[in-house]
Amino acid sequence: MPEQLGFDFGSAPKKLVKVTPAKLSTWADCPRRFRMAYLDRPTPPRGGAWAHNTLGAVVHNALKALFDLPADRRTPEQAVALLHRQWKDDGFRDAEQAAGYRDRAVGWVRDYVEGTDTSIEPVGIERWVSTPTTRIVAEGRVDRIDLRDGELVIVDYKTGRHALTVDDARGSQALALYALAARRTLRRPCHRVELHHLPTRSVAVWEHTEESLGRHVTRAEEAADELSLASDTLAAGGDRDVLFPPRTGRQCTWCDFRRSCPEGQRASPALEPWELLAP
Known part of the structure; x- marks a missing residue:
């Protein structure tokens, strides 16, 4: 044994907790939502698509596709074409509303590319x-x-x-x-x-x-310590409602797990999936 040979390696190092900003944000917003999103298996059913999330994802994907192109092809016209190619109507009230916000997103992307030096190669x-x-x-x-x-x-x-x-x-x-x-x-x-x-x-x-x-x-390490302790205690048989209590508020309106959380349903009214779009 190492101790018998005169070596003292001390206690085993503590395993580092892997975290992403999304995990930390979810824990800070609501421990119950964190449990449902990252720990519960099977994962509770999520709500449907939100139009504002669809809008953001389409713009992000169009800009990613644009910067994947050679620099000489990163034109405003190409950016608009990529946005049309990426477009989805998920979460919008109807085709007319989706078309209106698609036109708005076209303007955002065109203006952004016109005002950005797209010849610079991102790393x-x-x-x-x-x-x-x-x-x-x-x-x-x-x-x-x-x-x-x-x-x-x-x-x-x-x-x-x-x-x-x-x-x-x-x-x-x-x-x-x-x-x-x-x-x-x-x-x-x-x-x-x-x-x-x-x-x-x-x-x-x-x-x-x-x-x-x-x-x-x-602050990230402190939050990671909290969520790691709660997760380990849950795995050891702890009470999930004590370890991961709901943190109710306005954010319950758009929570993906609203249908599985009575406290969240009582805390705020339900919204239509397009109601968080800018007017």
């Missing part, structure tokens, strides 16, 4: 990045990673109904974790994160410091 498109910290492995998929003046820049596309601010970029745990993971995966410095809001043609920018990145990591 990552929908790139999966990952990094360990002392207690977690933070990973996720980044919309776009640029290389500017020797440093990586995290670009996140947004299509929501509200304009975004510098505070949104600064406070985004997802963007901070992406910056850390990108610099480890791609071996270059990364401090700048950007939210590109296509409906308003605005860009919210934040330059992180090592201290601000460290604060985001600390």
Whole structure:
């Protein structure tokens, strides 16, 4: 035995918890929703498609396809053609409403490409990045990673109904974790994160410091400790309703698991799947 030979290796190192920004956000929003999404098997039935999610996904997919093309083909016209090719009507009230928002998305994408230097070759498109910290492995998929003046820049596309601010970029745990993971995966410095809001043609920018990145990591590690303990206790036979209580509020309106949560149904009214679209 190693101890008999004079070696002391100490206790086994604690296994790092793998987390994504989506997991951390779900845990923060509602532990019950986290359990239903990531732990329950079979997974409870989800609600149908939301029109605003369809709209966002189509725009993201069109821009991904555009930057996958050679630089000389990344034109506004090509972007519009790709959006039409990606389009889906899922979640919209009817074909007329879907067509109206498709036209709106066409304008967003055309304006965005016209105002963006698409000749610059991104170093990552929908790139999966990952990094360990002392207690977690933070990973996720980044919309776009640029290389500017020797440093990586995290670009996140947004299509929501509200304009975004510098505070949104600064406070985004997802963007901070992406910056850390990108610099480890791609071996270059990364401090700048950007939210590109296509409906308003605005860009919210934040330059992180090592201290601000460290604060985001600390909060992520604390949340990971909580969700890991709850998950392990559940697996050992703990009470799922005590370990993963519902956190009710306005967010219950659009929760995918609303039909399986009586507390959520009582907390907020149901919405039609197109009611979260910008007017």
